[in-house]
Amino acid sequence: MVDIVMYSTPWCPFCVRAKRLLKDKGVTVTDIDISGSGELRQEMIQRSGQRTVPQIWIGERHVGGCDELYALERQGQLDSLLAQ
Template sequence: MAKVELYTTPWCPFCVRAKRLLDSKNVSYEDTDVGQEPAQRQVMMQRGGAHTVPQIFINDHPIGGCDELYALERAGELDALLGAD
């Protein structure tokens, strides 16, 4: 199973949607709340180049945000990424 990491805030509706999709696929992920850990926002920005949440990484590769995650799902590419080692 792939290593999935999310940078989120609890009040972000896009974060909730992204987690809902991953949960529906029974995917385990590491969720970093940048609202509770502000220093992690800088880490997120350095890793992915974006300042908005969610920021999603699969196997250390920046995927982008919620829209990009759902685009991968619609294209039929998300399951292959999530099954990668």
Template sequence: MSETPTVGTPDITLYTTAICPYCVAAKNFLKSKGLSWREVRVDTDPAERERMVARARRTSVPQIFIGDVHVGGYDDLMALHREGRLEPLLAGA
């Protein structure tokens, strides 16, 4: 499910696969925050997987980007949130 960007926040990009529980958890968390994102399925597009690996330097999913900032995976996203650093990033800081 691809959402439309939320006005005023940097674009959020999620690299995902269909059978990834952490991808679902990341999307549910973002949805609970009222955020939207662009989902890139790397299991259906080998070129996108290559782009994700080149960009994130990781092969696991999800890989989450807020604007040009590589957040990492779901655990990294939750750590950023717990540390109070997610909201400033979403505000473009």
């Protein structure tokens, strides 16, 4: 299976929702909690160009946030990305 990386914070409802979908898919997520680290937040911003959480990568592909993850699911594309 492909590596999945998510930058998140524990109190973000969108992060919780995205993690739940990925957990339901049976995949393991490397969760990077940026809540206590300005350095990790800057790393996320540099990698994604975005300031909001979650920021999700499936393999080398930057998916974006929770809305984009659920859009992939609705379009039937998420499972094939996860199976790479």
